[in-house]
Structure formats: structure tokens, C-alpha cells
Amino acid sequence: MSKRYFIETWGCQMNDHDSEKLAGTLETMGFEVTQEASDADVYLLNTCTIREKAAEKVFSRLGVIRQMKQNRGGEMVIGVTGCVAQQEGAQIFSRAPYVDLVLGTQALKSLPDMMDRIEQRQGHQVNVDKDPDNHLFPVKQISRKAKLKGLITIMEGCDNYCTYCIVPFTRGRERSRPVADIVAEARMLAEQGTKEIELLGQNVNSYYSTVSFAELLRQLNEIESLHVIRYISPHPKDFDRDVIETIRDCPKIATNIHLPAQSGNSRILKRMGREHTRNHYLEKVSMIREILGNQCSLTSDFIVGFPGELDSEFNETVTLLEEVGYDRIFSFMYSPRPGTGALKHGDPVPQSVKHERLQILQKRQLEIQKQRMEARIGQEVCVLVDAIKLGERFPVSGRTRDNLLVHLDVGELAPESLFSRSLPVTITGAGVHTLRGRLGVS
Ligand code: SAH
Ligand code: SF4
Ligand code: F3S
Numbered sequence: 171m172s173k174r175y176f177i178e179t180w181g182c183q184m185n186d187h188d189s190e191k192l193a194g195t196l197e198t199m200g201f202e203v204t205q206e207a208s209d210a211d212v213y214l215l216n217t218c219t220i221r222e223k224a225a226e227k228v229f230s231r232l233g234v235i236r237q238m239k240q241n242r243g244g245e246m247v248i249g250v251t252g253c254v255a256q257q258e259g260a261q262i263f264s265r266a267p268y269v270d271l272v273l274g275t276q277a278l279k280s281l282p283d284m285m286d287r288i289e290q291r292q293g294h295q296v297n298v299d300k301d302p303d304n305h306l307f308p309v310k311q312i313s314r315k316a317k318l319k320g321l322i323t324i325m326e327g328c329d330n331y332c333t334y335c336i337v338p339f340t341r342g343r344e345r346s347r348p349v350a351d352i353v354a355e356a357r358m359l360a361e362q363g364t365k366e367i368e369l370l371g372q373n374v375n376s377y378y379s380t381v382s383f384a385e386l387l388r389q390l391n392e393i394e395s396l397h398v399i400r401y402i403s404p405h406p407k408d409f410d411r412d413v414i415e416t417i418r419d420c421p422k423i424a425t426n427i428h429l430p431a432q433s434g435n436s437r438i439l440k441r442m443g444r445e446h447t448r449n450h451y452l453e454k455v456s457m458i459r460e461i462l463g464n465q466c467s468l469t470s471d472f473i474v475g476f477p478g479e480l481d482s483e484f485n486e487t488v489t490l491l492e493e494v495g496y497d498r499i500f501s502f503m504y505s506p507r508p509g510t511g512a513l514k515h516g517d518p519v520p521q522s523v524k525h526e527r528l529q530i531l532q533k534r535q536l537e538i539q540k541q542r543m544e545a546r547i548g549q550e551v552c553v554l555v556d557a558i559k560l561g562e563r564f565p566v567s568g569r570t571r572d573n574l575l576v577h578l579d580v581g582e583l584a585p586e587s588l589f590s591r592s593l594p595v596t597i598t599g600a601g602v603h604t605l606r607g608r609l610g611v612s
Pocket of ligand 3: 180181182183184185217218219220252253336337340341
């Protein structure tokens with residue numbers, strides 16, 4: 171019987187995709203995936219360290235995995251991968267000696283050699299080297315979870331060093347893949363039935379090789395059987411007029427513009443090392459609305475309680491929500507990260523104040539969101555059906571080009587027959603997080 175692997179993934183889409191790369195690597199070595207974690211011969215924990223007590227959470231989870239290993243008489247290879255692995259390296263073994271391998275974010279291709287050495291009983295294996303070609307991973311060796319939606323790395327790393335953020339330390343310097351490789355991968359996926367691709371990078375629109383991000387989008391838009399092209403995570407500084415006009419002119423490119431502001435106050439933005447002031451940011455929003463009109467949704471990330479943030483400065487974040495009118499936000503309490511620039515300011519906003527600010531921000535956003543969602547009733551949109559859940563009240567759901575979730579009323583049609591189709595839909599109802607629609611337009 172072949173040996174089995176199980177991968178548990180935390181964190182962002184880049185980690186999801188790294189897990190697909192690690193899974194594919196293990197499969198080429200003869201392993202098979204198992205859904206039963208306790209049956210695994212190899213258990214990889216792919217970790218994230220963006221906020222909070224990431225390392226603590228990893229060690230507490232490892233305690234549970236250790237138990238599974240003991241139940242198997244020690245016959246389980248435990249590996250820690252991802253951003254905590256990159257950050258902690260071999261120190262992981264001193265706290266958790268039952269871990270067999272620690273594999274950083276930029277050394278994915280070394281997994282087979284490490285596994286061989288473990289097989290030969292050579293003890294703890296660690297590789298947190300920064301392979302400059304890590305982003306050039308062999309495409310055929312990726313084991314993808316979903317058929318309808320395909321993840322594609324276009325760049326890795328971050329050179330921005332925002333003062334609160336650990337990503338430049340865990341993912342290294344920015345590197346972009348050659349355009350021809352990306353287009354070839356997208357074509358291959360499209361030929362296999364993929365309808366939606368999501369381009370990945372820590373600063374995905376900072377992509378630069380022989381062509382710009384806008385030109386890459388234009389080339390991908392030409393691939394016939396693709397329906398939707400998404401990309402994550404973008405940086406506000408790289409949304410120029412060319413990119414936004416490209417999105418307007420290329421019908422497959424998603425019209426959700428994620429424009430992470432982090433704060434609405436220019437002094438805090440400066441301390442965060444973001445490149446924009448409040449006014450620059452608002453100018454960008456106007457440019458986007460001028461070009462895309464109300465065809466686009468706008469989303470953002472925010473951090474509350476950055477060291478030194480005054481009440482009045484936090485209020486400017488609230489008024490930014492009101493001025494921009496976001497369709498969704500992702501908001502977090504500031505969390506000090508090791509080695510980052512903001513540590514020199516300490517962590518002076520008390521936890522209770524951070525918590526209160528987060529509540530205020532989220533409550534205000536939900537009010538704004540409700541209004542914006544309701545304003546969509548009556549709109550005619552195109553929805554790519556990406557989920558069928560039989561037994562539920564609305565078994566068919568999908569997403570609009572600007573990434574809003576729509577539950578569909580499909581009348582007498584068989585739900586399964588609609589999967590992976592792009593359909594014309596009229597919006598008939600709205601909640602705070604989802605829309606309802608019926609098939610057909612007037
Ligand atoms: N590259 C993206 C961000 C990726 S991290 C960008 O520049 O926008 C995702 C989000 O996590 C960030 O946008 C930020 O809002 C949040 N975040 C990052 N570091 C954080 C920290 N130390 N504390 C709280 N939130 C943080
Ligand atoms: Fe982190 Fe800033 Fe880089 Fe985004 S741009 S990953 S927030 S350092
Ligand atoms: Fe987390 Fe690393 Fe992604 S810290 S958010 S897994 S880049």
C-alpha cells in the first residue's frame with residue numbers, strides 16, 4: 171500500500187498554493203493524499219505568522235499532531251512549512267524535537283532530498299535557504315485542489331517593508347515569473363476545464379518582467395475558454411491608469427478592486443511606511459470610479475491601534491469608510507511582529523482600546539455595506555456558478571465579476587447542469603454579505 175500524506179494549511183492564498191506544490195511533490199514521490207489526518211505517514215503543517223501569537227498556536231497544534239504520531243508508534247514524519255518555519259528555522263526542533271523537518275517558504279524544491287535523508291534516519295532536516303528561483307516551480311508537479319478555479323503564482327516576495335508587517339522577512343525579495351510561463355500555465359489550465367484563474371503574489375500588481383502587470387492581464391484576457399481572471403494581493407501604489415483601463419477594456423478581468431488603505435490618517439500612514447497619504451488614496455479611488463463607474467466593487471484592509479494612534483486619528487479611518495463606500499473590509503487589531511520597524515514605537519494602544527476601535531469600525535462598515543448591497547437590487551449581472559450545495563434552500567451560488575456572492579433562484583432547472591457556467595442574472599434581494607438573484611435579464 172502506498173504511503174499517505176496530509177497537509178494542514180493556515181494563512182493566505184499563497185500558502186494554499188504552496189500546499190498544492192508540496193502535495194504534488196509528495197505525489198511524484200509516490201505518496202497518496204488521505205482525508206484522515208491520523209492515518210498520515212507524512213503530516214505537513216503549513217503555517218502563517220501575519221498576526222498574533224502565531225508561533226504559540228503552531229506549538230499547541232503540534233502537540234496534537236505529536237499525539238497522532240505516538241498513536242502510530244512514532245511512524246509519522248512531521249513537517250513544519252510556511253512563514254513560521256521560515257521565521258523560526260531550526261529553533262522549532264528545540265521546542266518540539268518530535269518534528270522531523272522544517273521547510274521555509276523559499277526552498278520548496280528541496281522537499282524530496284529532505285524526505286530521503288529522513289528515510290535514511292539522518293535526523294532533523296531544516297532548509298530555510300532563499301532559493302532565488304523558488305517561484306519557478308515546475309507546473310506539472312502541482313496537485314490542484316479545485317478544477318474550476320486555478321491558482322497561479324506570478325510573483326513572490328515584498329520589498330515594501332511596511333513597518334508593521336512580517337511578510338518581507340518571511341517571503342524575501344520580489345521576484346516575477348516570465349510572462350510566457352504564466353500564459354502557458356493559464357492556457358494549460360483552461361484546456362483542462364478551469365474557468366477562473368487567480369494570480370498570486372504578495373504584491374501581485376508589482377509584477378514586472380519583460381511586460382507590465384497590465385500587459386500580462388491583456389494577454390491572459392485573450393485565452394478563450396477562461397471566464398474570470400482574479401488577482402491577490404494588490405498594493406495601492408501599483409494601480410495606475412493603465413491597469414484600471416485594462417480592467418475596463420478586458421471583460422474577463424474581475425472588477426473587484428482591493429485597495430488596502432490600512433488607515434485613514436496621513437500621520438499614521440507615514441509611520442506605517444505606506445506610500446500614500448489620505449488624499450493620494452482618495453485621488454486613486456476617484457480615478458478608479460471615473461474609469462470603472464459603478465461596475466466595480468471596492469474592498470480594503472485596515473489595522474486599528476497602530477502604536478501612537480490617537481482617537482481623532484482612528485476617527486479618520488471611520489470617515490474614510492464613509493467617504494469611499496467599501497463593499498467589504500478586512501480589519502485587524504495591530505499586532506507587534508518580531509523584527510519589524512514599528513517595534514521601536516512599542517505597543518502603546520491598550521488592547522481594550524484596540525478592541526473597541528475594531529468594533530466601531532466593523533459596525534460602521536456593516537451599515538455602509540447594507541446600503542450598498544441593497545442598491546444592487548434590480549441590477550443585471552453575469553454570475554459564474556462555482557458551488558452546488560444540494561439540500562440547501564438555494565443550492566446554486568456563484569460570484570459576480572466584482573466578486574460578490576449570489577445565491578440563485580433557478581426555478582425548475584437541475585442545479586448540477588449549471589455548475590461552471592456564466593449566466594445572466596437579475597439581482598432580486600440583498601443581505602449584508604450576499605445577494606440573491608434569478609436567472610435571466612429583462
Ligand atoms: N500585501 C498586502 C498585505 C498582505 S498582509 C498589502 O500590502 O496590502 C494582509 C493584511 O494583514 C494587511 O493588509 C494588514 O491589514 C494585515 N496585517 C499585516 N501585518 C499586521 C500586523 N502586524 N498587525 C495587524 N494586521 C496586520
Ligand atoms: Fe506587508 Fe506592506 Fe509588503 Fe503588504 S506591502 S506584504 S503590508 S510589507
Ligand atoms: Fe501568513 Fe505568510 Fe501569507 S505570514 S498571510 S502565510 S505570506
